[in-house]
Amino acid sequence: MTAPTLSMAGALNRGLADALDADDRVLVFGEDVGPLGGVFRVTDGLAARFGERRVFDTPLAESGIVGTAIGMAMNGLRPVVEMQFDAFAYPAFEQITSHLAKLRNRTRGKVEVPVVIRIPYGGGIGGVEHHCDSSEMYYTHTPGLRVVTPGTPEDAYHLLRASIDSPDPVIFLEPKRLYWAKSEVDFAAGVPVDRAVVRREGADVTLIAYGPMVPVALETADAAREEGWDAEVVDLRTLSPFDDETVAASVRKTGRAVVVHEASGFCGYGAEVAARLTERCFHHLHAPILRVTGYDIPYPPPKLEEHHLPNVDRVLDAIARLQWDDQVDGVVGVA
Amino acid sequence: MTTVTRSERGLLPAAEPLALLTAAGEPVPAPVLPMPGDEVLLDLHRRMVLGRRFDAQATALTKQGRLAVYPSSRGQEACEVGAVLALDERDWLFPTYRDSVALVTRGVDPVETLTLLQGGWHLGYDPYEHRVGPQCTPLATNTLHAVGVAHAARLKGEDSVALVLLGDGATSEGDTHEALNFAGVWQAPVVFLVQNNGYAISVPMSKQNAAPSLAHKGIGYGVPSVLVDGNDPAAVYAVVRDAVRAAREGGGPTLIEAKTYRIEAHTNADDANRYRDPSEVAYWLSRDPLDRIEAYLRSRGLLDDARRDAVLAEAEAFAAKVRDGMNADVAPDPAELFEHVYAQPTPALREQAAQLAEELR
Numbered sequence A: 001m002t003a004p005t006l007s008m009a010g011a012l013n014r015g016l017a018d019a020l021d022a023d024d025r026v027l028v029f030g031e032d033v034g035p036l037g038g039v040f041r042v043t044d045g046l047a048a049r050f051g052e053r054r055v056f057d058t059p060l061a062e063s064g065i066v067g068t069a070i071g072m073a074m075n076g077l078r079p080v081v082e083m084q085f086d087a088f089a090y091p092a093f094e095q096i097t098s099h100l101a102k103l104r105n106r107t108r109g110k111v112e113v114p115v116v117i118r119i120p121y122g123g124g125i126g127g128v129e130h131h132c133d134s135s136e137m138y139y140t141h142t143p144g145l146r147v148v149t150p151g152t153p154e155d156a157y158h159l160l161r162a163s164i165d166s167p168d169p170v171i172f173l174e175p176k177r178l179y180w181a182k183s184e185v186d187f188a189a190g191v192p193v194d195r196a197v198v199r200r201e202g203a204d205v206t207l208i209a210y211g212p213m214v215p216v217a218l219e220t221a222d223a224a225r226e227e228g229w230d231a232e233v234v235d236l237r238t239l240s241p242f243d244d245e246t247v248a249a250s251v252r253k254t255g256r257a258v259v260v261h262e263a264s265g266f267c268g269y270g271a272e273v274a275a276r277l278t279e280r281c282f283h284h285l286h287a288p289i290l291r292v293t294g295y296d297i298p299y300p301p302p303k304l305e306e307h308h309l310p311n312v313d314r315v316l317d318a319i320a321r322l323q324w325d326d327q328v329d330g331v332v333g334v335a
Numbered sequence B: 001m002t003t004v005t006r007s008e009r010g011l012l013p014a015a016e017p018l019a020l021l022t023a024a025g026e027p028v029p030a031p032v033l034p035m036p037g038d039e040v041l042l043d044l045h046r047r048m049v050l051g052r053r054f055d056a057q058a059t060a061l062t063k064q065g066r067l068a069v070y071p072s073s074r075g076q077e078a079c080e081v082g083a084v085l086a087l088d089e090r091d092w093l094f095p096t097y098r099d100s101v102a103l104v105t106r107g108v109d110p111v112e113t114l115t116l117l118q119g120g121w122h123l124g125y126d127p128y129e130h131r132v133g134p135q136c137t138p139l140a141t142n143t144l145h146a147v148g149v150a151h152a153a154r155l156k157g158e159d160s161v162a163l164v165l166l167g168d169g170a171t172s173e174g175d176t177h178e179a180l181n182f183a184g185v186w187q188a189p190v191v192f193l194v195q196n197n198g199y200a201i202s203v204p205m206s207k208q209n210a211a212p213s214l215a216h217k218g219i220g221y222g223v224p225s226v227l228v229d230g231n232d233p234a235a236v237y238a239v240v241r242d243a244v245r246a247a248r249e250g251g252g253p254t255l256i257e258a259k260t261y262r263i264e265a266h267t268n269a270d271d272a273n274r275y276r277d278p279s280e281v282a283y284w285l286s287r288d289p290l291d292r293i294e295a296y297l298r299s300r301g302l303l304d305d306a307r308r309d310a311v312l313a314e315a316e317a318f319a320a321k322v323r324d325g326m327n328a329d330v331a332p333d334p335a336e337l338f339e340h341v342y343a344q345p346t347p348a349l350r351e352q353a354a355q356l357a358e359e360l361r
């Protein structure tokens, strides 16, 4: 039997349906997630199949959605809520940081809040302002949260199922630009949460990416081969907690690393990755760890977003700047 | 006596706060709710005496440096005790930082109640043991948790109700409005009790609210609202009991504003003389909720000196237990800092725990 081909949105839909099927305690709610099926149709058909008690529309209030989800989780349910777009999760920020992330700690483990907050995330779809934020650092900086972002439909399915099963709250960032990207999904594969994965093996340089930048990193690796660089691609999948082991092993092997993300670079996730790797792999490094990120600007309007977002050329440029021996001594490679 | 049910009253609160007892402790002429039974009244009295003694003890402990901070609820005992006694065991209570007396009334161990304020840990009690949410310091966020717990109870087919306590200042926060709206739309079995004690730290009601009363805020959300004399323990009990019963029977949420007064400063760290006149305090002292119920019980022959002395003695013993508990030096274990962040400590947290353990060797 071959694995079916699904879009990421389709894989997420199937993940929600299977989770609702598997566990009566699972609820799906948010803005327009009922009969409409969500603005990205990730919850399509779920209200009809599981009924209004399990899948329902709420009043339009993000703090209300997350705050009531916290109460429901305290009372034994497992809410999976949707924020309509990344920047519209900010009204819920207090509930997320002050309560969702901390309740286990504040109650010394007595209260668990297994809430999953699904957030369509990132740019590249021509969205207007406030519809394309890369907000991962706000969440990864907050202890107590898991922050997960899939780069393939198969990961989307499995990471979502694992997130719903997680006893800890999860911020589940869904790269908007990958919603319609299709590939095979093996439902039996099983993807561990909290582990990065080497998506493509290589010997010379590690490209570290997640979510929307995974395809960009993979394309770059193909292009780099033509330039004579054998790039390895690591997909982080879970941003917090960070899988030091997998990433550091790759960088010790290749000795060079480029971190790629859409969010602004200043105080961005790439800074954390670079610092951790410097601490762990310093003596294996042949060059400083470079970051390829969005500029330090508010997310630009649709007609300019292509200038902001990292692309294959920028990543290739970064690879070229990695102090390769032929550039350093100017001898190797000269005929 | 004719009494008026919650649904007959409609959404709007009456112009004057509902009361069963006058400030002098006499029954009001035409009560709209039945007077609680004698057993309840005696229990209200006893718990209020215990609560006030507990509050005084906690205040004293701050002066000795045993508590990091203590927000007193002296003067608000009718709300703290009346509302909690109106709950059944299966119901939930969502308190704020000021509601320690509500917690001990609910049966939470007094020393565990004070753990947060003492600084030993963020919470001393198990929220599931007495169905009491963690005392909440961000204002109004607990309102949404209460709605969530209450809605979950309905979804699970249980008939428990959630009571959430909040202050007058907290009604200005967005979460209060979201919670009232969610509760109205979902018809969630939740009771909001606003203890309007006149001030949010230093900010008076005149700068907090332009509506005729805080209870009026329920109408826009379709939530029936009641204004009650918050220094009348019989009335607070009766009104909350009525709202809890309605919620349990599927009648949805109620918003209650209890008009009361905070006799002490906001916390031991606050100087109330900077924003309020001592004559105001004197006025409210003359409306003391404990005096009121005591006068009534005596007039009914339900309370005599012997019984009052017995309650006072019980309160002294209770205070002694609090003192002993708080004076015991229990050092929190730093290793616990790394537990309870996630269900399982992450590799990074294990490393950090080892680092601190090394430092402490």
Ligand SMILES: Cc1ncc(C[n+]2csc(CCOP(=O)(O)OP(=O)(O)O)c2C)c(N)n1
Pocket (backbone or CB within 6 Å): B098, B137, B138, B139, B166, B167, B168, B169, B170, B171, B197, B199, B200, B201, B262, B266
């Ligand atoms: C979201 C938030 N903002 C500010 C504060 C700081 N703060 C603590 S108590 C308080 C006043 C609260 O007044 P009220 O709701 O009337 O309750 P009371 O203290 O009178 O019981 C303020 C502003 C806070 N705890 N939470």
